[in-house]
Amino acid sequence: MEKSRSASDQKSDALEVGNGSEFKVHVFSSSSELIEKLHEKWSSVKKQPYPAMYSSIFGGIILDPAMMVIPIDDHMVHRGHGVFDTAIILDGYLYELDVHLDRFLRSASKAKISSPFPRSALRSILVQLSAASQCKKGTLRYWLSTGPGDFLLSPAGCSTSAFYAVVIDDDFCQCKEGVKVITSTIPMKSAQFARMKNVNYLPNVLSKMEAEEKGAYASIWVDEEGYIAEGPNVNVAFINHDKELLLPFFDKILSGCTVKRLMELVHKLVEQGRLRGMRTANLTVEEAKGAAEMMFVGSTLPVLPIIMWDEQPIGNGKVGELTMELSNLLWEDMVAGPETQRIPVPYV
Structure with missing residues (x-):
């Protein structure tokens, strides 16, 4: 008998x-x-997280998750030659689809990727995809790629560009709890690539992982001149002790659609005397850590309070009142904002 x-x-x-x-x-x-x-x-899988996908390669909307695939020789896969963007689906409405779509096409132009469809067709596809998904709350993500063709560096062998989109069922809610952040040691992208929403997110991924390994939510990038830049996929904002909303300049970072909408809405708090004003500025780490309040601003947050940075409390170390008022402004805009911001999804 064989021994164990x-x-x-x-x-x-x-x-x-x-x-x-x-x-x-x-x-x-x-x-x-x-x-x-x-x-x-x-x-x-009990609940399908991706209720619908569109692929210009297939030429239609896919409801079967097993078929939600893209070709391995797509240059977005093996060369990172692609751009993307996101819109929110909330209560059956698409929030800020048009401004995100405009930024999407600007990114594509910078990446030298032509769209297989005009803007109006892209928009129509995204609205129809959202309707087919039957998703009332989640995110709509979409990509433009130079397309499949070969495994070379140049996209010259790609016969046509490709457009993909996916609806992601996501039960996000307004963020009310504060988080911790750290200063990233991962080099940030150069301005040329940071301002283009492309799929090369390895620095962002490593920055996020670095923070998680240290028990923090995310990292803050600081540029080569020592000024505050952004988070791994969000903008960062501050309230100083004079009750001003401060934002880093957008010359080296991605121009966030959500933070720009916040800049349009903040006048309401100024008119009420709650805020003194708003401005963009170069902020040093010392100035930023000395702020009264701090927050991330991004599509699905829309505002996330930050209460500690590199183990140092921000302000009194608690969620700031003005931070939550800014959050309420954006959330109310997402739920019941004007028609220019919210597009109804024509569910069947």
Whole structure:
């Protein structure tokens, strides 16, 4: 009788398999077998997080999550040659779709990617996709790529650009709890790439991971001159002790659609005497850490209070009253703002 094998022997066997010595790779004999495998992956998912996708490669809307794929030779996949943007779906309305779509096309122009459709068609596709998804609350994300064609560096071999979009079912809510942040040690992108919303987000990912490893929510980037820049995928804003809303200049960072909308709404608090005013400025780390209040501003937040930075409390270390008033301004705009900001989704 064979003796029982020790844990070290079993571990050794696992390493051998992991090294490939005995690992057998399955060969799918047909497309139907592959599709069955893909469906098997999603069969245990209780709630579908991606209710609908559009692909210009397929030429339509996809409701089957197993088929929500893009070609491996798409240059967005292996060269990062693509741009993207996001809009919010809230209570059956698309919030700020047009301003996000305008920025999307500006990013595409900077990345030298032409759209396979005119702007009006892109907009129509996104509205129809949202309707087909039946999603009343979530995010709508969309991408332009130079498209599939080959694995070379130049996109010259790509016959046409590609447009993809996905509806993500996401039950986000207004942020009322404060978070901690750290100063990022990951180099920030140069202005040329930071101001273009492209898919090269590795610096952003590493910055976010660095913060999480240190028990913080996210990191703050500081530019080479020592001025405050932005968070990994959000803008950052401050309230000073004179009750001014301060924002870093947008010359080296992405111009956030949500923070720009906040700049349009903030006059309401100024008129009420709650805020003294608003301005953009170069802020040093010392000035920023000495602020009375601090916050992230982004699409799904829309405002996230920051109460500690590098283990140093911001203000009194609690969520600021003015921060929450700014949050309320944006949230009310998202829920019941003007028609120019909120587009009804024509659900069937």
